[in-house]
Every structure is written in C-alpha cells, then in structure tokens.
Amino acid sequence: MQVLINVPDNLPQVIIQKHIKQLEQNLVKEARKIAKKPSKWALLAEKVDNNPVHLEGYSEQLKKDMQEFRENAKF
Numbered sequence: 001m002q003v004l005i006n007v008p009d010n011l012p013q014v015i016i017q018k019h020i021k022q023l024e025q026n027l028v029k030e031a032r033k034i035a036k037k038p039s040k041w042a043l044l045a046e047k048v049d050n051n052p053v054h055l056e057g058y059s060e061q062l063k064k065d066m067q068e069f070r071e072n073a074k075f
Contacts, residue, residue: 007016038046048062 005020045066048059048066
C-alpha cells in the first residue's frame with residue numbers, strides 16, 4: 001500500500017526519511033503484535049525450513065519450488 005504524506009518543503013530530507021523509516025518499522029511491529037496465529041501454510045513452510053527430514057526426500061524440491069514462488073510471485 002502506498003500512503004501520501006504532505007510535508008513542508010523546508011524540512012531536511014534526511015530527517016523526513018528517518019521518520020518515514022521509523023513509521024514503517026512501527027507499523028510492522030504493531031501488525032505482528034495483533035496478528036493471530038500463523039496460517040497453516042506459514043506453519044508448514046516454517047516446519048519444512050526448520051526440519052526437512054519428515055518430507056523423506058522431497059524437501060529439496062519443495063525448497064526449490066518455494067524459492068521460485070518467492071521470486072516470481074507478484075502481490
């Protein structure tokens with residue numbers, strides 16, 4: 001999502017960028033706090049990433065598929 005913020009022209013660009021980054025970080029922190037439990041797909045991805053043994057040989061292909069999805073997905 002994009003948000004348009006009007007800022008006076010006489011403010012230094014460095015300060016504006018600093019506060020924008022802080023705002024972004026705060027929004028992410030707040031969103032993580034209110035987020036409910038992860039989806040079943042997020043849990044599965046985490047499980048595969050942490051312990052691929054249970055997939056009995058399919059873990060490498062699944063990791064490749066996940067990486068390909070990350071690289072090509074457009075949201």
